[in-house]
Amino acid sequence: MLKYIKYHWFGLTLSLVVALFMLQFLLVLIAPHHDVQQRGFASCTQQLSQDAETCKSSALCVLKAVINNTFCDTKIILSGLSEWMSGRQERPWSNYLFVPEMPESEEPDEDLEEFYLNNPNLLEQMEELKQKHKELEKMNNEQKYTSGMEPERSVSEH
DSSP: HHHHHHHHHHHHHHHHHHHHHHHHHHHHHHHHOOOOOOOOHHHHHHHHHHHHHHTOOOOHHHHHHHHHHHHHHHHHHHHHHHHHTTSSSSTTTTTTTOOOOOOOOOOOHHHHHHHHHOOHHHHHHHHHHHHHEEEEEEHHHHHHTTTTTTOOOOGOOO
C-alpha cells in the first residue's frame, strides 16, 4: 500500500483536488443565487456579475473575475463548515442551501395585462401564423418552379 502511494501520490493528490472542486461546483450549482437577504452565494454572484460587466471584452479580466468568484464561493462553504463545527448552525450547508426569499413582485404592467386580455389565444394565433408561413413558402416555391428557377429550400426543411 505504501509503495502504491509512493508511486502515485501526485495522481492521488490531483484526483482529490479535482473531486473537491467538482463537489464545490455541484454545491454552487444547486444553491440559490438570488435572495432578498443576500445569504449564501448571492453576494458572490452579484460581485461576479459586476466584475464581468466592467471587463468589456478582455478574456483575462473575465478569467480573473471567475477565479475570484471561486474563492468567494470557497469562503462561503468553509464559513458554513466552521460555524457548524462551532455549533452556531445545525448543518454545514445551512448558510448556502436554503429556501430563498424573493422580493415582492411588482404590480403587473397595465399595458401588458390589457394585451393578454385582448389576445387570449396567443398559442393558437402563433400556430396559424406558422401554417400561413408554410403555405406562403410553398406558393413562392411553386411560382419559382413554374418560372424555371430552382426552388429554394425553406428554413424549416433544413
